[in-house]
Amino acid sequence: MDDNKENRTVIEAEVPMGTVHPGALEPYRLRLFVEDEIVRDAEMTVGVNHRGVERIMEGLPVEKANSLTEKICGICSNSHIWNSCRVGEIALGIEVPERAVYIRVIMGELERLHSHLLYLAHGSEVLGHETFAMRLFYIRETVMELLRMIGGNRVQYGSAVLGGVRPRCELDQMRIQKLSEGIELLKEKLNDFANRFVSDPLVMSRITGVGVTKPEDALRLACSGPTLRATGVEMDLRTGMYEYDSFEFDVITQDDGDVKSQLLTRVFENFESIKIIQQAIRNLPDGPITNRSWEMQDTPITKSYIEVPRGTLYHSYALEDGRVRNSVIRTPSMANIGAMQYSAIGHHITDAQLCIVQCDPCFTCTDRAIQIIKR
Amino acid sequence: MSLKSYSRGRAVHVMLVYTGGCNGCDIEIVNCILSPKFDAEQYKVFLTWNPREADVLVVTGPVTKYNEQPLREIYKAIPEPKAVVAAGACALMGGVYKNCHGDIPSEEISGPVDQIIPVDAKVPGCAVRPQDVVAGLVSALPLLLNAD
Amino acid sequence: MELTYPLIAVIGTLATSFIVSLFLPGIERKFIHARIQQRVGPPITSPGIMAPIKFFFKQTINPESPMPKLYNALPLISIIIIIILLLVLIPQMYFLGALTSIIAVIGLLKVEEIMYMFMGSLSKSVLSVRMPFPDRAKGAAHPNTPRTFFEELSSLRAFRLIAFGSFPIYIALFVSVAMTGSIYLTDIVAYQQANGPILFTLSGVLGAIVFFIGYMILLNEYPFAILKGKPDVVEGPYLEYAAKYRAYVYITRGFLMFTLATLFATLFLGIAPNILNPNFIITLVVALIFPMIMAVMSAFSPIFTYKQFYPTVAGVSIVGVLAIVAALL
Numbered sequence: 025m026d027d028n029k030e031n032r033t034v035i036e037a038e039v040p041m042g043t044v045h046p047g048a049l050e051p052y053r054l055r056l057f058v059e060d061e062i063v064r065d066a067e068m069t070v071g072v073n074h075r076g077v078e079r080i081m082e083g084l085p086v087e088k089a090n091s092l093t094e095k096i097c098g099i100c101s102n103s104h105i106w107n108s109c110r111v112g113e114i115a116l117g118i119e120v121p122e123r124a125v126y127i128r129v130i131m132g133e134l135e136r137l138h139s140h141l142l143y144l145a146h147g148s149e150v151l152g153h154e155t156f157a158m159r160l161f162y163i164r165e166t167v168m169e170l171l172r173m174i175g176g177n178r179v180q181y182g183s184a185v186l187g188g189v190r191p192r193c194e195l196d197q198m199r200i201q202k203l204s205e206g207i208e209l210l211k212e213k214l215n216d217f218a219n220r221f222v223s224d225p226l227v228m229s230r231i232t233g234v235g236v237t238k239p240e241d242a243l244r245l246a247c248s249g250p251t252l253r254a255t256g257v258e259m260d261l262r263t264g265m266y267e268y269d270s271f272e273f274d275v276i277t278q279d280d281g282d283v284k285s286q287l288l289t290r291v292f293e294n295f296e297s298i299k300i301i302q303q304a305i306r307n308l309p310d311g312p313i314t315n316r317s318w319e320m321q322d323t324p325i326t327k328s329y330i331e332v333p334r335g336t337l338y339h340s341y342a343l344e345d346g347r348v349r350n351s352v353i354r355t356p357s358m359a360n361i362g363a364m365q366y367s368a369i370g371h372h373i374t375d376a377q378l379c380i381v382q383c384d385p386c387f388t389c390t391d392r393a394i395q396i397i398k399r
Numbered sequence: 400m401s402l403k404s405y406s407r408g409r410a411v412h413v414m415l416v417y418t419g420g421c422n423g424c425d426i427e428i429v430n431c432i433l434s435p436k437f438d439a440e441q442y443k444v445f446l447t448w449n450p451r452e453a454d455v456l457v458v459t460g461p462v463t464k465y466n467e468q469p470l471r472e473i474y475k476a477i478p479e480p481k482a483v484v485a486a487g488a489c490a491l492m493g494g495v496y497k498n499c500h501g502d503i504p505s506e507e508i509s510g511p512v513d514q515i516i517p518v519d520a521k522v523p524g525c526a527v528r529p530q531d532v533v534a535g536l537v538s539a540l541p542l543l544l545n546a547d
Numbered sequence: 548m549e550l551t552y553p554l555i556a557v558i559g560t561l562a563t564s565f566i567v568s569l570f571l572p573g574i575e576r577k578f579i580h581a582r583i584q585q586r587v588g589p590p591i592t593s594p595g596i597m598a599p600i601k602f603f604f605k606q607t608i609n610p611e612s613p614m615p616k617l618y619n620a621l622p623l624i625s626i627i628i629i630i631i632l633l634l635v636l637i638p639q640m641y642f643l644g645a646l647t648s649i650i651a652v653i654g655l656l657k658v659e660e661i662m663y664m665f666m667g668s669l670s671k672s673v674l675s676v677r678m679p680f681p682d683r684a685k686g687a688a689h690p691n692t693p694r695t696f697f698e699e700l701s702s703l704r705a706f707r708l709i710a711f712g713s714f715p716i717y718i719a720l721f722v723s724v725a726m727t728g729s730i731y732l733t734d735i736v737a738y739q740q741a742n743g744p745i746l747f748t749l750s751g752v753l754g755a756i757v758f759f760i761g762y763m764i765l766l767n768e769y770p771f772a773i774l775k776g777k778p779d780v781v782e783g784p785y786l787e788y789a790a791k792y793r794a795y796v797y798i799t800r801g802f803l804m805f806t807l808a809t810l811f812a813t814l815f816l817g818i819a820p821n822i823l824n825p826n827f828i829i830t831l832v833v834a835l836i837f838p839m840i841m842a843v844m845s846a847f848s849p850i851f852t853y854k855q856f857y858p859t860v861a862g863v864s865i866v867g868v869l870a871i872v873a874a875l876l
């Protein structure tokens with residue numbers, strides 16, 4: 025972007041969008057610099073949503089702070105609370121029972137399913153394809169019902185607590201039954217949809233070759249998660265997480281880095297998630313779901329990275345008298361903003377929102393106080 | 400029933416404004432309008448993004464500082480009669496973000512919504528359920544129907 | 548007696564067309580979109596009838612525009628133009644001579660398109676530049692570039708529509724001219740009554756396809772909704788219409804749908820709209836079928852950018868030219 029800026033001094037016009045715009049849904053400000061309707065530069069202003077969750081967390085008892093992280097984002101709420109608990113567990117050396125790990129994985133993968141389906145629906149909506157958006161919302165409803173059944177709420181269903189999962193999220197026989205039925209149904213519906221989606225010539229012509237991010241650029245812009253994988257870089261933190269040790273799954277990559285590969289990455293990842301959930305249901309170990317035998321102590325700043333639906337999530341805090349200090353959270357969309365601005369350049373203005381949406385933005389969690397280190 | 404209120408009841412245009420909540424409510428509301436399972440259109444509720452077309456403004460989120468002015472402007476742009484539905488705990492009382500610690504108000508938030516614009520119906524929940532959103536819209540309807 | 552008969556025909560045709568046209572948006576939404584999307588959908592009267600009535604009862608506000616009066620007058624003008632367009636199609640009006648020729652029809656449609664351009668450049672909505680947001684702060688990129696409203700963008704696109712996008716429909720109009728060798732509607736209708744509808748010839752079929760694409764482009768329906776696509780320009784030229792002027796916008800759309808379908812029936816089936824002629828039922832059927840096919844197309848396609856729009860228009864125009872050539876041979 026920077027090199028672009030220097031040799032281009034004349035820019036015809038600026039089209040500001042937001043903070044209320046149907047293509048964006050979330051509040052953020054987007055300035056597009058266009059020449060004959062071709063985007064020459066884009067500037068995205070985040071910070072509209074900044075609510076200071078880290079600040080509120082400062083000094084809260086750690087259990088409370090953990091559940092507060094859920095409110096950072098309504099889409100990946102479980103991931104936040106999971107990672108936050110993980111920080112505490114690493115710091116305090118708490119061993120998590122195996123059954124709890126499995127339940128956490130199930131919740132995490134269900135969340136990935138609903139997030140990816142939402143992403144695809146939003147993408148279709150921005151493409152102007154209302155029918156696909158509605159179908160995806162309909163498919164997503166199955167996942168939402170499963171989440172509601174396990175977590176007790178359609179959104180904000182976070183399951184993790186320090187040392188395990190909430191008793192509410194215990195999987196009894198009936199729930200397992202329902203879960204496996206729901207997953208089967210979902211797989212069927214998704215299969216149909218995926219076939220229909222990839223064979224639609226109009227949609228395909230619209231999304232092929234648009235918003236290309238090359239792998240070098242993606243690495244340079246520090247993208248993460250599916251956005252990075254869609255450019256062909258095989259990077260998935262799940263392969264290194266102890267939670268996923270006993271599961272078999274493939275890391276999905278696509279080659280082109282355009283909107284098509286971004287969408288397809290998500291479509292295929294859905295099937296991997298289904299695979300993981302099915303394995304988890306099959307091998308669900310018996311035992312307790314919480315480990316209560318741990319003691320609070322002061323700890324230095326501890327970090328934890330996990331793979332969440334939209335990329336890499338980072339949480340870190342120190343503990344002092346059982347209270348949280350110096351909490352820092354870095355969310356995946358933060359890392360992907362560069363790619364959003366970058367990939368919109370050179371495309372028609374109608375595609376600009378599409379290029380942004382392809383990186384799976386979630387601006388509610390993105391609005392953090394940041395310091396940019398140039399690389 | 401007069402033609403006026405009959406026609407108002409048969410076509411309700413809803414506009415959504417997100418003012419910085421956690422996205423949970425936002426997505427549930429979009430869900431309630433776009434998902435065929437809830438399909439608000441069967442209750443004659445139509446989604447619009449243009450304040451000039453809207454009758455009901457649905458606001459979510461605690462209204463962060465940067466969203467205060469846009470929200471006012473959008474409210475002003477809606478022609479009378481209009482109703483405002485605040486959805487979600489954040490929109491009703493600022494939610495978890497309102498105060499940092501006890502009663503110290505957070506300086507990021509200028510909401511809740513009813514401090515910025517008059518609110519006619521409140522839908523509680525964190526996050527709101529789609530069914531509740533439709534119910535909230537309906538409860539704001541008499542205000543529209545009886546206005547002149 | 549001589550005057551009342553044509554008068555009844557004209558007024559009756561206009562009134563019937565108007566009433567039917569009010570139902571078209573509802574039919575499109577309820578029976579096609581909602582069915583395809585597997586949901587219940589709105590009642591059939593809501594989008595087309597109740598919504599405009601509701602807007603009539605809303606407070607009239609001054610639109611944000613450099614010339615609010617003119618801006619508000621535009622939808623009225625465009626509805627009048629469409630009424631004139633429908634009028635010249637009615638056989639009882641054929642005494643008007645040159646006004647009832649294809650050239651006049653094209654002229655009227657052009658004016659209709661120019662309306663979009665005016666609307667676009669006169670509307671200054673709150674959604675883009677006027678949104679109060681401190682984004683030209685210190686450190687912002689290109690702080691001094693001139694800013695444009697969405698509507699100006701869509702006014703630019705309306706310009707392209709005039710220059711390029713509406714080719715198909717005009718070419719399709721000339722298929723029947725080439726076939727019958729006359730630009731007068733009287734002759735076109737008479738020719739078809741003698742020789743059977745143009746639609747059932749090769750060039751007629753090609754022309755009908757071209758006409759249909761042109762119909763969708765002129766009505767700005769997805770996938771050709773470049774003037775008012777949700778991902779960028781929101782509603783484009785119509786952004787600032789409120790209250791009764793928005794009602795006119797709603798009515799105009801349905802009426803234009805109907806009128807263009809009538810035009811098709813006149814040119815390709817040889818059935819001029821006339822309530823006193825039993826064939827009027829065919830006009831009505833055409834007027835129902837056209838929006839339905841359009842709705843099916845729009846439910847299954849994403850919005851086009853220029854990359855897809857230009858080739859489509861060019862390809863369809865070539866087909867249109869082929870149709871004309873076939874008609875001349």
Ligand code: SF4
Pocket residue numbers: 095098179180420421422423424425459460486487488489490494495524525526527
């Ligand atoms: S009420 Fe709850 S779900 Fe809704 S925006 Fe606020 S925190 Fe999110």
